[in-house]
Amino acid sequence: MNNSILDSLDPEIYVYRIFGIERLFQLFETKKNVLVHPSKWDDPFENFILSGLIEIASGEKGQFGFKDHVFGQCWTMKRESDAMWRIYSPEKNGVRVRARVKNLIQGLRAAESFSFADISCFVGKVSYLPQNKLKDLNINVLDSSGKGIAQSLLYKRTEFSHEKEVRLIYSMHNSSANIPKVFSYGFDPCTVLDEITFDPRIDKRMSDVYTHSLVDVYGFPRKSINTSKLYSPPQEFITQLKA
Template sequence: MNIEYINIDQNELDKPLYRYLDFYRVVQMLQNNEIVFVRPEKWEDPFETYVINSQILYDDGGKLIHSLNGVIHGICWTKNYVSDALWRIYSPHKMAVRIKTTPRLLIESIESSLNKYDRSTFFIGKVEYKSQKQIIKNAKDIASKIGGSGSDKITAKSLLLKRKSFSHEQEVRTIIFDRHLKAKNGILKLKIDAHKLIQSVLVDSRAPDEMLNVYSMYLKKELNFKGKVDKSVLYKNLDKLIINKK
């Protein structure tokens, strides 16, 4: 298996990455020791798959449809450690959590799982945010290169382009080309040491305090999670401002 970096430097490998998700998904990760990748067509923004869904039409009437769609799977992370927007998007019921890891831990986890699959390719990279006009302008040039030399990296780069309106996400993506066809129904599950991958769990600040106790007890006692479990203070009520005057 090959690992390649896109828009990310070696000195960033130990900086934190976060993912906002439902608590039961964290439980699944820790119980099953697995991480789940999905096909990009499950992502909501149509511009994220604009290039890989393209077709090439030839003068003789021939048509080329990119054949990589079925083998590409990804998972999204963020560098943004505190974000009102991300909590509201991924925790509409106010009960979700945020897990913390690093690019290095991600790479080590995925590498150990994919080592025996020598035809698979793994990319980790930061998303670039461009205007819609820029993405459309560059799309034809990028799409025309898919299928040639370095095709996997070009395709992965196309999945690291998003419109500027999403820049608050500060995304880092891990992308796998699953040429061993291990995925089922568009979902690729890899066995990892989830207890090593997840460094901490942070509960939505809007959740009742009792939920922090419930979550923490379950993670610690039932799943033997050793990392820190805490509650965000983003929406914590402030003490009343009192000004003393003589």
């Protein structure tokens, strides 16, 4: 597993992901996690190394044939922020899930009995650089360990540094011409996830209904479900006035 955790990322740390309640129940119902091709991400600089032109010794230009064989999913080391809830839970009924890095990558490695887990499955922390430095990066994407391909997805512009991203990455070793835009694999939420937190703005009646389903239908531990207190007023906050 150590080969799959890049750049000295601590396997014990927690990472988080916020999405809509519908996606949460889809995850529990299908037991499938979905990684997407970087072309679906908003930043045009995503996958810029693999998608860019390359020039060989003869002067000919082309592109890497495997540029579309890579899939990823974005998590964050940031536990919570007002902006995150507003961006990823616009309907005020989203959830934040939590997992340890080691459980996240173990889930990917174990799924579907991958024959090439050591060179296909990775998790790593994103580094943020000025745009001019991104252009000067020299990553060996052809290295036999598979790490180079994964590391090419772990760089973003400095303007995105507030995201504190960690990315789960799968590199598909498949010569088929029909490469999908998404990659799904078997995923047990009760094993990989260890906390579910509701949007701080959610209607309590709805969170109670959702909690009931998560516990009684899908077997998620009740003690590991809560609601964010981001907007809760501080208790017993007393300002002392000086005479």
